[in-house]
Amino acid sequence: MSRSASNTQTTTDCPEYVVTREAFNRYFEKPMPTSTFHDLVKKGKITKFKPMRGHFLLNDSLRRLGLREVRELPQPRSAPSLDDIVRLAFTLIDRNIFPEPSWLLHVEAIDVKDADHATRLADRCRDKVEAFDHVELKLAYFQGVLDWAFMEASGEL
Numbered sequence: 787m788s789r790s791a792s793n794t795q796t797t798t799d800c801p802e803y804v805v806t807r808e809a810f811n812r813y814f815e816k817p818m819p820t821s822t823f824h825d826l827v828k829k830g831k832i833t834k835f836k837p838m839r840g841h842f843l844l845n846d847s848l849r850r851l852g853l854r855e856v857r858e859l860p861q862p863r864s865a866p867s868l869d870d871i872v873r874l875a876f877t878l879i880d881r882n883i884f885p886e887p888s889w890l891l892h893v894e895a896i897d898v899k900d901a902d903h904a905t906r907l908a909d910r911c912r913d914k915v916e917a918f919d920h921v922e923l924k925l926a927y928f929q930g931v932l933d934w935a936f937m938e939a940s941g942e943l
Contacts, residue, residue, distance in 0.1 A: 800855040802898035803844040804835045809894035810842055813856070826851070835898075837878055837905045844895065859895050866893075866900050868935040874900075875907035876928050879915050883924055 810832070811817040818826075826832045831850045833843040845855040866874075866889070874896075876884035911931065918924045937943050 800845050800857050802846060803856075803859060803895045804838065804841045804898055804901045805844045805895040806841060809859075810844060810847065813844075813848065813853075835901060837908075838896075838901065841896070841901075843898070866896070868939050869932060871900060871904045872907065872931055872935045874904040875911065876915075876931075878904060878908040879912050880924075883921055884928060 807823060811823075823832065827834060827842075832847040833850065835841040835843055848855050870887065870889055873884070873887035874890065877886050877890075911927075915924050915927060918927065934943075
C-alpha cells in the first residue's frame with residue numbers, strides 16, 4: 787500500500803509535479819515492479835509528461851490510481867533559475883546538441899509550471915535553432931539566450 791496516499795478523499799487544489807519513475811516509487815512501501823509500472827503507463831493510470839522522456843505527472847497519476855494527491859514533495863526543493871529553465875528548454879529542442887543539464891540528474895521532480903515554462907521557451911526558440919545549418923551557430927544562439935537569461939535575472943534588462 788502507499789505511505790502517503792489513501793483512497794479516502796481526492797483533493798483538486800494540489801500542485802502538479804513532474805517526477806521520475808524513481809521519485810514516483812517513493813510513494814509506495816515497496817517499489818513497483820518495472821512490468822507493473824509500464825502496464826499502468828500503457829493503461830493510462832500513470833500519466834506521462836510527454837515533452838520529457840522518463841518523467842510522469844505525480845498527482846494526476848495518483849488520482850487515476852485512486853490514491854490521495856500530495857501537496858508537497860517529501861524533500862525540500864529549490865526553484866530552478868531562469869538559466870536552468872533555458873538549459874532544459876534547449877534540451878527539449880535537440881538532445882544531441884544540447885544534452886540534459888547536469889542539475890537535472892540530481893532533481894527527481896520538477897514543478898509542472900517550470901516544465902511548462904521550458905516547453906513554451908523551446909517552442910519559441912525551436913524554429914530559430916533549426917534554421918541554422920551549422921552546430922556552431924546553434925550553440926552561439928544558445929549562448930545568446932543564456933546571456934539574456936543572466937541579464938534578466940540580474941536586473942540588467
